[in-house]
Amino acid sequence: MRTVRDESGERFLLLAESSDACKVRNPETGEEGYRERDELEAVSGESPLATAARAVPEPARAVLTATHDERALGLLVDLRERGPHSVRHLLDATDLCESDLLGILTEFRAAGLVEETDVMGERGYATTETADEGLALMTGE
Structure with a gap:
């Protein structure tokens, strides 16, 4: 082939x-x-x-290739369903250490899945249209 x-x-x-x-x-x-x-x-x-x-449609491929494990996928799902979230909230609400969280968010930004945003005066993250479409394709929504 x-x-x-x-x-x-x-x-x-x-x-x-x-x-x-x-x-x-x-x-x-x-x-x-x-x-x-x-x-x-x-x-x-x-x-x-x-x-x-x-x-596989491009948005779903972006999600699949950027989420290397279930914790990363769960973070993206949570940001989509309940976000945007501040970095402080994500550190308090997840079992990710700061370096792991920032590493995952950096990969998501590079893949076009999240973008920085302001959450009540603090730096935060929200999912992009690509992430929303990709997750919707994967969950059958």
Whole structure:
């Protein structure tokens, strides 16, 4: 399995190939079909597994890749359901030490899942639309 793209830049998973045609699958729709071999070019540097992951909507992928354990996922869920929260509240209300909390929040910010906000005059965090959409997809809301 390899990642290929057509002239428009659309990416596919190459499933099988012959001398003149290739069987490909669109990772986002799951649709399989055949394309002329000379219409496709290999995409270097992208794992076919990363291409296959495009079957999962982007907001859900962002949540999945940024939450490395259940505590991180729980923090994101709590921020979505009951937030925004101040950093002080998060330290008091969770079992996370300051460095773990700030590490998780930094990863969430880098992934576009939380943003800094003011909570009653203190620095706090709220979920972004991406986090809200991703969690909704994952919980079936």
